[in-house]
Amino acid sequence: MNIAKYSMERKTTSWMFFLVLLIGGLVALTQLGRLEDPKFTIKQAMVITPYSGASAQQVEEEVTYRLENAIQELSYVDHVRSISKPGLSQITVEMKSIYRAEHLRQIWDELRRKINDAKTQLPLGTGEPIIRDDFADVYGVMMAITGPDYSYKDIEHYADFLRRELVLIDGVGKVMLAGEQQEQVVVEVSRSRLANFGIPPSRIAGLLQTQNA
Structure with a gap:
């Protein structure tokens, strides 16, 4: 069978076949996944x-x-x-x-x-x-929040606000925060004054632990 001759003799059929392929290709293109990490099911x-x-x-x-x-x-x-x-x-x-x-x-x-x-x-x-049971979770979007003129606490509050808002968007399954700064309280003790009063440093540490508890 001569495909070229058949196509030239039956131009209507050829154009219809071409349009079917074109429309089918466009429909398939619009339904292709676009995530960098596509979702898959782990059982x-x-x-x-x-x-x-x-x-x-x-x-x-x-x-x-x-x-x-x-x-x-x-x-x-x-x-x-x-x-x-x-x-x-x-x-x-x-x-x-x-x-x-x-x-x-x-x-x-x-x-x-x-x-x-x-x-x-x-x-x-x-x-x-x-x-x-959440091994199949993937991250489609990763966002970084910076603020040179803001404290870590302000940035953390804003990130938490964004998390609560993003969860409400249709299609968003989970939003996780990472990189939060761990709060610390540094206590500096004068060893010379402790020595004058006869107080060992371990006693200060014990008092702080009791207070935290």
């Missing part, structure tokens, strides 16, 4: 439980094993991996690949309920289980 969650003072074997037998049993009762689970360290239990849960992003919110809620119910079986001294 994994981590359950981290502290158990201070316990050996790795105690953590495995008294915490990890019981939480694993509760997690495996969920029908969504594909497989479970765990690491038991001295004082810490870490369980990684992966859901079956058939579940999409719209199903995961409900799945994570059910996972939290299972963990919450299983807490009653954990020994005394076990910390609160921490469930992390």
Whole structure:
């Protein structure tokens, strides 16, 4: 078949085919993702439980094993991996690949309920289980706030105000702040005067710690 001859003899069909390709290309172009870090779905969650003072074997037998049993009762689970360290239990849960992003919110809620119910079986001294399911969060936009004539506190207040406003924008899932300045109070003590009064520096440190408490 001579495609060039066919196109010349049937100009209407050729133009229609060209227009279909052109319109389809424009529609596809408008729907392409433009994020530097595109959103993707990770079907994994981590359950981290502290158990201070316990050996790795105690953590495995008294915490990890019981939480694993509760997690495996969920029908969504594909497989479970765990690491038991001295004082810490870490369980990684992966859901079956058939579940999409719209199903995961409900799945994570059910996972939290299972963990919450299983807490009653954990020994005394076990910390609160921490469930992390936000590994797929990506940052589409990063903004820096500067102000040479403003104090760090003023900039922090303004950044917090922006965070609260940006969260209200449609399509924004999460806004996080980074780089806040840690507040410090520096106490300078005259060692010569302390020596005159017979007060050791450790006593001043103890008084400050008591005051902070």
